[in-house]
Amino acid sequence: MSNVLVILEAIGNDLAAISRELLGKGRQLADALGGKLAALAIGPTTAVAAQAGNFGADQVYTVQAPALANYTTDGYVAAAKAAVEVCQPALILAGTGFQMRDFGAALATDLQAGLIVDATDIQVVEGAIQATRPSHGGNVINTYRFAAGKPVVALVRKQSFPEATAQPERSAPVTELAIADLHPRVEVQAIAPKVGAVNLTDAAIIVTGGRGLGNKDNYYRLIPPLAEALGGAYGASRAIVDDGWVPYEHQVGQTGKTVSPKLYIAAGVSGAIQHLAGMRTSRAIVAINKDPEAPIFRIATLGLVGDVNEVLPLLTEEIKRRLNR
Amino acid sequence: MHIVVCLKQVPRDNSVKIRPDLTIDAEGIEKIINLFDEYALEEGIRWNEQHGGKVTALSIGTPEWVEQLRRALAMGATDALLLNDPAFAQLDTITAARVAAAAIRKLGDVDLVITGRNSTDDESGAFAPALARLLGWPQLTYVGKVLELQPGGAIKAERHLESVIETVTCRLPAVMSVIKDINEPRYPSLLKIKRVAKVEPPVWTAADLGLSAADLTPTAQLVERVPPPPRPKGEMIDGPDAATKVRKLVDKLMEYQVI
Numbered sequence: 001m002s003n004v005l006v007i008l009e010a011i012g013n014d015l016a017a018i019s020r021e022l023l024g025k026g027r028q029l030a031d032a033l034g035g036k037l038a039a040l041a042i043g044p045t046t047a048v049a050a051q052a053g054n055f056g057a058d059q060v061y062t063v064q065a066p067a068l069a070n071y072t073t074d075g076y077v078a079a080a081k082a083a084v085e086v087c088q089p090a091l092i093l094a095g096t097g098f099q100m101r102d103f104g105a106a107l108a109t110d111l112q113a114g115l116i117v118d119a120t121d122i123q124v125v126e127g128a129i130q131a132t133r134p135s136h137g138g139n140v141i142n143t144y145r146f147a148a149g150k151p152v153v154a155l156v157r158k159q160s161f162p163e164a165t166a167q168p169e170r171s172a173p174v175t176e177l178a179i180a181d182l183h184p185r186v187e188v189q190a191i192a193p194k195v196g197a198v199n200l201t202d203a204a205i206i207v208t209g210g211r212g213l214g215n216k217d218n219y220y221r222l223i224p225p226l227a228e229a230l231g232g233a234y235g236a237s238r239a240i241v242d243d244g245w246v247p248y249e250h251q252v253g254q255t256g257k258t259v260s261p262k263l264y265i266a267a268g269v270s271g272a273i274q275h276l277a278g279m280r281t282s283r284a285i286v287a288i289n290k291d292p293e294a295p296i297f298r299i300a301t302l303g304l305v306g307d308v309n310e311v312l313p314l315l316t317e318e319i320k321r322r323l324n325r
Numbered sequence: 326m327h328i329v330v331c332l333k334q335v336p337r338d339n340s341v342k343i344r345p346d347l348t349i350d351a352e353g354i355e356k357i358i359n360l361f362d363e364y365a366l367e368e369g370i371r372w373n374e375q376h377g378g379k380v381t382a383l384s385i386g387t388p389e390w391v392e393q394l395r396r397a398l399a400m401g402a403t404d405a406l407l408l409n410d411p412a413f414a415q416l417d418t419i420t421a422a423r424v425a426a427a428a429i430r431k432l433g434d435v436d437l438v439i440t441g442r443n444s445t446d447d448e449s450g451a452f453a454p455a456l457a458r459l460l461g462w463p464q465l466t467y468v469g470k471v472l473e474l475q476p477g478g479a480i481k482a483e484r485h486l487e488s489v490i491e492t493v494t495c496r497l498p499a500v501m502s503v504i505k506d507i508n509e510p511r512y513p514s515l516l517k518i519k520r521v522a523k524v525e526p527p528v529w530t531a532a533d534l535g536l537s538a539a540d541l542t543p544t545a546q547l548v549e550r551v552p553p554p555p556r557p558k559g560e561m562i563d564g565p566d567a568a569t570k571v572r573k574l575v576d577k578l579m580e581y582q583v584i
Contacts, residue, residue: 322584
């Protein structure tokens with residue numbers, strides 16, 4: 001039991017960025033454990049399975065069945081168990097999207113395996129797997145060591161590891177695994193795109209507004225235009241979501257979304273601890289607030305004390321001018 | 326129909342400290358019902374109002390926690406159950422699910438378990454899937470709307486994922502986790518709070534649930550627990566007027582290559 005198994009995800013005709021990250025880290029961990037790096041493509045993901053070899057996998061498994069056309073817990077867990085049976089991994093790596101959370105915890109429970117969700121680092125220490133995850137809104141960083149003899153399911157937070165680089169000359173054998181009698185108990189009857197879906201978690205730039213904006217009209221007059229000028233998404237503090245200014249989809253913080261963009265602009269946001277929990281790992285944080293004592297300034301990379309009603313229109317114009325938009 | 330709602334005790338905010346023995350020190354921070362679990366409770370109460378039967382508020386905690394279970398009763402839960410044992414002090418998510426699963430099995434007649442999408446302190450979202458697998462029941466996670474719930478029959482619900490909404494259905498019994506958009510939890514009236522003030526919910530221990538020390542041992546050992554590395558010291562943008570400050574700010578953003 002020294003192999004590493006990566007659960008692949010696809011976006012269109014390509015491996016998802018998270019899968020390239022997991023293959024890069026997986027390669028390193030498999031070498032440290034003295035094992036092989038395997039990858040598993042389930043259902044429609046099979047179309048991109050062969051790419052895993054270019055990114056470092058030694059062996060690729062696929063599982064296909066009509067019942068795997070859509071994600072179901074039962075279907076994906078059954079497929080993963082088929083691969084675990086032949087691969088005998090010490091470590092199973094997957095992403096942290098909602099489906100992977102639903103899947104990973106179920107798989108770990110069935111396998112009586114170790115489980116770590118939102119892993120930001122994984123190491124092999126004295127032959128044992130050791131993994132780190134934040135909790136309590138990023139205020140606590142926990143490192144766990146797993147006993148040998150049982151596999152570990154690690155769901156890895158994206159952008160934790162560099163993506164593997166493609167080696168076009170490299171390839172890996174692709175083996176289809178059969179699973180018998182698959183009858184997922186949950187039936188997927190329809191899949192509809194979310195109206196007004198905001199993928200804040202994937203946005204490279206986020207502009208967030210808070211109560212300091214004064215009212216809902218000011219929010220929509222000032223925040224989305226700046227986000228648009230920057231090619232980013234717009235977020236909201238819990239206070240203004242609770243007040244009904246902005247839909248919950250946009251909420252950043254402990255009870256909203258956890259984001260880590262390269263640039264996070266907080267305008268009229270005081271910086272309650274619940275808010276900081278959702279954005280403190282952003283690469284650069286800009287705080288704009290008229291109160292110089294606002295807690296948001298304590299974690300800001302760049303702080304600007306001023307009235308958002310005056311500053312934001314100027315900032316939007318200046319950004320458009322500099323970026324020629 | 327019998328609905329069980331699992332409620333976790335969490336600190337109101339996450340400004341916790343770390344003790345030398347690596348346990349979490351939440352001293353001085355009010356303990357509340359995990360926010361997402363309040364939505365689970367509201368959903369359970371609403372379906373109970375429609376179908377009748379029981380809605381049981383179930384929680385792992387210490388005796389002081391009965392206060393919050395009474396709050397759940399005041400909101401409209403018909404029953405409350407506390408799982409308390411010194412052996413439950415340092416459970417991980419899967420062992421906590423094992424404790425809850427044992428209690429749900431002991432209750433015997435449960436049709437649906439509802440809980441929040443994740444707790445605001447641990448944040449993993451692993452509890453509902455772990456519980457479902459331990460019970461051997463199907464799971465519907467991240468539910469934003471329950472479309473149908475037929476006692477003794479099926480549940481049909483919408484799972485609200487990152488960019489799509491799935492309409493899914495399965496037979497009961499099942500485990501469901503809910504998101505914040507699903508409803509608006511009610512505030513219990515003072516009259517109802519008074520009415521349940523003296524209720525003493527039953528307390529079940531590890532022995533009552535037939536759980537051994539091995540059942541409660543986490544698979545991983547905590548070896549380090551530290552605060553996050555401090556962020557590099559920030560810089561305040563100064564200037565005689567807003568326009569100057571904005572120009573300086575954009576200069577910096579370009580220098581940092583973040584725009």
